[in-house]
Amino acid sequence: MSNSTATKPFLSDVAELRKRAREHIETGAVTTTYEGDVEQAIEILQSVLATEIVCVLRYTQNAIAAVGIDSESVKDEFMEHAGEEQEHMMMVAERINQLGGNPNFDPDGLATRAASEYGGAETLVDMIKENLIAERIAVDHYRELIRYFAEKDPTTRVMLEGILATEEEHANDMHDLLVAREGTPFLPGPG
Ligand SMILES: [Fe+2]
Numbered sequence: 001m002s003n004s005t006a007t008k009p010f011l012s013d014v015a016e017l018r019k020r021a022r023e024h025i026e027t028g029a030v031t032t033t034y035e036g037d038v039e040q041a042i043e044i045l046q047s048v049l050a051t052e053i054v055c056v057l058r059y060t061q062n063a064i065a066a067v068g069i070d071s072e073s074v075k076d077e078f079m080e081h082a083g084e085e086q087e088h089m090m091m092v093a094e095r096i097n098q099l100g101g102n103p104n105f106d107p108d109g110l111a112t113r114a115a116s117e118y119g120g121a122e123t124l125v126d127m128i129k130e131n132l133i134a135e136r137i138a139v140d141h142y143r144e145l146i147r148y149f150a151e152k153d154p155t156t157r158v159m160l161e162g163i164l165a166t167e168e169e170h171a172n173d174m175h176d177l178l179v180a181r182e183g184t185p186f187l188p189g190p191g
């Protein structure tokens with residue numbers, strides 16, 4: 001008979017996996033092979049949750065308040081983004097719950113927990129600019145978090161990678177709207 005460890009395709013044998021899964025069942029989806037710092041992961045995700053909630057609020061407000069020539073197509077775009085930000089909000093809240101945390105939806109302190117700002121634009125162009133800036137903040141923030149989670153928490157990382165791809169699309173949509181209205185993008189360049 002050949003040595004079973006030499007041919008074994010997995011790092012842990014089934015008996016060991018079964019044994020480990022039975023220990024600490026109170027921690028739910030967080031098993032002993034979770035390599036991240038759960039407390040820190042939850043704290044980070046609370047800030048991501050706040051960011052997404054603020055984005056839902058801003059796009060929803062903008063979709064309703066936008067006025068002016070050609071505002072209908074922009075309103076539709078804002079509303080579509082509001083829906084996608086809400087999906088992100090749900091995904092992040094679910095992940096916090098899976099990690100054993102309590103997703104924080106408290107309006108008190110929401111703006112300070114969030115990475116992006118709610119803004120207060122009144123004109124259509126200012127709304128587009130504020131959304132573009134907020135998306136760029138989210139893109140930078142999420143890229144950094146993806147690097148942080150890396151192999152320590154692949155589930156959270158993959159979730160954030162999916163969200164990041166949508167935020168990049170959002171930023172691009174806002175940029176296109178801005179160029180369509182102003183001819184040139186209006187963002188401070190580096191330096
Ligand atoms: Fe989002």
Ligand SMILES: [Fe+2]
Pocket residue numbers: 055081085135138166167170171
């Ligand atoms: Fe977005």
